[in-house]
Amino acid sequence: MHKGRLEAFTDGVFAIIITIMVLELRAPVGADFSALRPLLPVFLSYVLSFVYVAIYWNNHHHMFQVTPHISGGILWANLHLLFWLSLFPFVTDWAGKNHFATWPTVLYGCILFMASVAYWILQNVIIKHHGEGSLLKKAVGRDAKGKMSMVVYGIAIASAFIHVVIAQALYCAIALLWLMPDRRIERVQAPSHAKPN
Amino acid sequence: MHKGRLEAFTDGVFAIIITIMVLELRAPVGADFSALRPLLPVFLSYVLSFVYVAIYWNNHHHMFQVTPHISGGILWANLHLLFWLSLFPFVTDWAGKNHFATWPTVLYGCILFMASVAYWILQNVIIKHHGEGSLLKKAVGRDAKGKMSMVVYGIAIASAFIHVVIAQALYCAIALLWLMPDRRIERVQAPSHAKPN
Amino acid sequence: MHKGRLEAFTDGVFAIIITIMVLELRAPVGADFSALRPLLPVFLSYVLSFVYVAIYWNNHHHMFQVTPHISGGILWANLHLLFWLSLFPFVTDWAGKNHFATWPTVLYGCILFMASVAYWILQNVIIKHHGEGSLLKKAVGRDAKGKMSMVVYGIAIASAFIHVVIAQALYCAIALLWLMPDRRIERVQAPSHAKPN
Amino acid sequence: MHKGRLEAFTDGVFAIIITIMVLELRAPVGADFSALRPLLPVFLSYVLSFVYVAIYWNNHHHMFQVTPHISGGILWANLHLLFWLSLFPFVTDWAGKNHFATWPTVLYGCILFMASVAYWILQNVIIKHHGEGSLLKKAVGRDAKGKMSMVVYGIAIASAFIHVVIAQALYCAIALLWLMPDRRIERVQAPSHAKPN
Numbered sequence: 001m002h003k004g005r006l007e008a009f010t011d012g013v014f015a016i017i018i019t020i021m022v023l024e025l026r027a028p029v030g031a032d033f034s035a036l037r038p039l040l041p042v043f044l045s046y047v048l049s050f051v052y053v054a055i056y057w058n059n060h061h062h063m064f065q066v067t068p069h070i071s072g073g074i075l076w077a078n079l080h081l082l083f084w085l086s087l088f089p090f091v092t093d094w095a096g097k098n099h100f101a102t103w104p105t106v107l108y109g110c111i112l113f114m115a116s117v118a119y120w121i122l123q124n125v126i127i128k129h130h131g132e133g134s135l136l137k138k139a140v141g142r143d144a145k146g147k148m149s150m151v152v153y154g155i156a157i158a159s160a161f162i163h164v165v166i167a168q169a170l171y172c173a174i175a176l177l178w179l180m181p182d183r184r185i186e187r188v189q190a191p192s193h194a195k196p197n
Numbered sequence: 198m199h200k201g202r203l204e205a206f207t208d209g210v211f212a213i214i215i216t217i218m219v220l221e222l223r224a225p226v227g228a229d230f231s232a233l234r235p236l237l238p239v240f241l242s243y244v245l246s247f248v249y250v251a252i253y254w255n256n257h258h259h260m261f262q263v264t265p266h267i268s269g270g271i272l273w274a275n276l277h278l279l280f281w282l283s284l285f286p287f288v289t290d291w292a293g294k295n296h297f298a299t300w301p302t303v304l305y306g307c308i309l310f311m312a313s314v315a316y317w318i319l320q321n322v323i324i325k326h327h328g329e330g331s332l333l334k335k336a337v338g339r340d341a342k343g344k345m346s347m348v349v350y351g352i353a354i355a356s357a358f359i360h361v362v363i364a365q366a367l368y369c370a371i372a373l374l375w376l377m378p379d380r381r382i383e384r385v386q387a388p389s390h391a392k393p394n
Numbered sequence: 395m396h397k398g399r400l401e402a403f404t405d406g407v408f409a410i411i412i413t414i415m416v417l418e419l420r421a422p423v424g425a426d427f428s429a430l431r432p433l434l435p436v437f438l439s440y441v442l443s444f445v446y447v448a449i450y451w452n453n454h455h456h457m458f459q460v461t462p463h464i465s466g467g468i469l470w471a472n473l474h475l476l477f478w479l480s481l482f483p484f485v486t487d488w489a490g491k492n493h494f495a496t497w498p499t500v501l502y503g504c505i506l507f508m509a510s511v512a513y514w515i516l517q518n519v520i521i522k523h524h525g526e527g528s529l530l531k532k533a534v535g536r537d538a539k540g541k542m543s544m545v546v547y548g549i550a551i552a553s554a555f556i557h558v559v560i561a562q563a564l565y566c567a568i569a570l571l572w573l574m575p576d577r578r579i580e581r582v583q584a585p586s587h588a589k590p591n
Numbered sequence: 592m593h594k595g596r597l598e599a600f601t602d603g604v605f606a607i608i609i610t611i612m613v614l615e616l617r618a619p620v621g622a623d624f625s626a627l628r629p630l631l632p633v634f635l636s637y638v639l640s641f642v643y644v645a646i647y648w649n650n651h652h653h654m655f656q657v658t659p660h661i662s663g664g665i666l667w668a669n670l671h672l673l674f675w676l677s678l679f680p681f682v683t684d685w686a687g688k689n690h691f692a693t694w695p696t697v698l699y700g701c702i703l704f705m706a707s708v709a710y711w712i713l714q715n716v717i718i719k720h721h722g723e724g725s726l727l728k729k730a731v732g733r734d735a736k737g738k739m740s741m742v743v744y745g746i747a748i749a750s751a752f753i754h755v756v757i758a759q760a761l762y763c764a765i766a767l768l769w770l771m772p773d774r775r776i777e778r779v780q781a782p783s784h785a786k787p788n
Binding site for chain 4: 396399400402403406407409410411414417418466469470473476477480481483484487488491492495496497498501
């Protein structure tokens with residue numbers, strides 16, 4: 001099966017998700033500087049979601065570089081990931097408009113959690129299709145980073161009922177964790193010193 | 198003629214259709230959990246339409262893998278399919294906002310039916326262009342699955358006037374039928390045991 | 395310069411233009427069949443614009459198949475065409491919502507006219523870059539069809555002040571003219587019987 | 592790393608940004624010619640933003656033609672540029688709806704400035720990754736044009752507090768400056784007379 005078209009379609013969906021989120025940032029009614037102030041939480045939730053979608057695109061890009069073959073299962077696991085990512089504009093808008101109130105913060109976390117689960121499923125479907133000796137398996141190893149993210153999303157969701165700032169801080173922390181250069185896939189691609197971790 | 202550009206343009210349209218549907222899922226006014234409840238039918242209609250667009254993209258992808266040449270007729274049959282798919286966001290929104298009332302359910306079924314007719318036309322234009330001995334002809338055979346879907350859409354539309362739940366159940370059933378792994382095209386691509394069915 | 399990326403970007407813009415027009419087709423408030431009736435002119439203007447954008451994509455596709463090289467001038471002539479095409483969603487919406495009243499009909503025609511002028515400029519910039527002996531020059535010849543379209547748009551715009559139905563009929567007639575199979579480019583691509591017309 | 596996918600994703604984002612800006616150009620309520628008049632500033636701000644996004648796409652296209660390798664840093668510098676460009680629809684709408692009042696004009700200039708800074712960062716990340724002897728370094732030299740643009744944006748932002756027309760004129764002037772054919776990259780690509788400037 002043809003990898004190029006899956007990547008092209010996925011890139012299209014990523015490009016649209018990352019861009020239509022900005023449509024929720026509507027021009028304020030007044031022309032004063034103060035008219036921008038109510039937009040600040042909407043803008044901040046846009047920035048956070050932009051970074052998350054960018055991280056997913058980046059990781060997806062890397063993962064498919066070490067994915068030589070595509071199966072029907074991979075296609076559907078990929079569409080499943082895109083489904084959860086497609087809900088980002090909705091939760092971004094709800095969270096932004098309500099200044100990250102409790103329930104919007106919880107739902108935002110749930111979508112982050114479901115997207116990370118969907119990514120983990122996709123990763124496992126690809127590894128299963130290519131075998132335990134595959135480059136992707138070597139690169140992700142036991143995938144401590146991915147598993148930890150899922151656990152932290154769970155903690156963040158629970159902590160939103162105590163104080164939303166804890167949840168927000170955890171969402172930002174995980175984004176920063178993934179922004180740090182991740183050499184796992186570059187390492188296995190370099191022919192001489194590829195080894196499982 | 199160049200297959201790549203038709204695929205790229207089609208992928209773009211598919212990516213936009215599947216993503217803009219989520220724009221109808223507008224952030225509710227309140228920040229309570231209960232504010233989400235009225236969105237449930239809109240969300241469910243979004244899920245169903247997402248699955249349908251994903252199935253069409255999947256099948257389109259497979260069909261064009263066994264389509265070596267493109268003609269003017271294929272280009273237009275493809276655009277005709279995209280036209281009906283482009284109406285998905287509209288009917289999804291109407292059906293979702295009216296809790297799948299009778300007429301929105303009927304119109305939803307009509308668009309599903311027209312899209313399946315357009316897909317069937319595209320398939321036949323491709324087969325006609327490549328001859329009866331083509332790989333696609335071998336793969337689809339008499340296309341019992343495609344024809345059955347069209348008949349069931351017709352039954353579903355009629356049954357919506359009795360009770361909309363019957364129609365909804367049938368729409369979901371056909372989606373599940375197409376979600377089942379379909380090996381028709383993979384089978385003819387495997388060189389040794391390709392045979393018409 | 396790299397033709398692939400110009401085509402990919404152009405396909406993206408075409409795909410978005412053709413798809414976002416459907417966003418103007420908003421779900422009506424009621425759930426009755428009669429609630430759809432006011433949408434009919436909006437739907438018809440959507441169909442006409444869909445066909446026009448499809449024709450432009452089709453012709454663009456053909457034109458770039460016989461365009462081996464890209465220059466800075468071609469890039470900007472292409473962006474100029476995309477600018478006028480990007481106004482289609484706006485005029486489609488205005489014309490549809492006002493049942494093709496006089497001024498919306500006039501503006502719709504002006505955008506059709508400007509898009510055809512932009513296409514003609516793009517074609518000439520490509521021919522100038524590749525020389526009079528180029529395949530594209532052989533294919534379009536004196537481009538009677540393109541020039542006639544521009545003249546008919548002018549007549550249609552003027553006739554809208556007499557009766558909008560004349561203008562609408564002319565817009566549909568030109569769309570049908572371009573929907574007819576156009577073998578000009580296929581002919582010059584066939585190696586043995588390519589000759590200028 | 593794979594350049595094609597970065598370009599495809601970037602082209603998708605560019606295509607969406609340039610197209611969704613037109614969604615702010617909403618069909619007026621009346622059907623008279625006079626109903627279009629209030630749209631004029633929105634239309635003019637759309638034209639200016641369209642030209643700017645087109646210039647960025649054009650320059651991006653040229654820059655990546657002399658960029659053989661992609662690194663993680665380049666990916667993120669590119670996403671950073673896309674972030675600022677994604678705010679164009681928002682500032683275009685705000686500036687257009689307020690007839691380029693002081694603060695919308697200032698914010699418009701700030702986004703132009705940040706986009707030019709992001710472009711400059713991307714350019715430097717690419718040069719750093721490929722070394723001082725790289726084709727891109729040869730092409731941009733000391734990048735007087737890029738640096739001057741940043742300075743002029745700063746002057747324009749300050750002058751908006753004196754009179755917005757000065758700022759608008761400067762925004763248009765820089766757009767025209769970049770519309771002028773820029774042979775820097777073509778020159779270094781021509782094998783025989785490539786020399787650093």
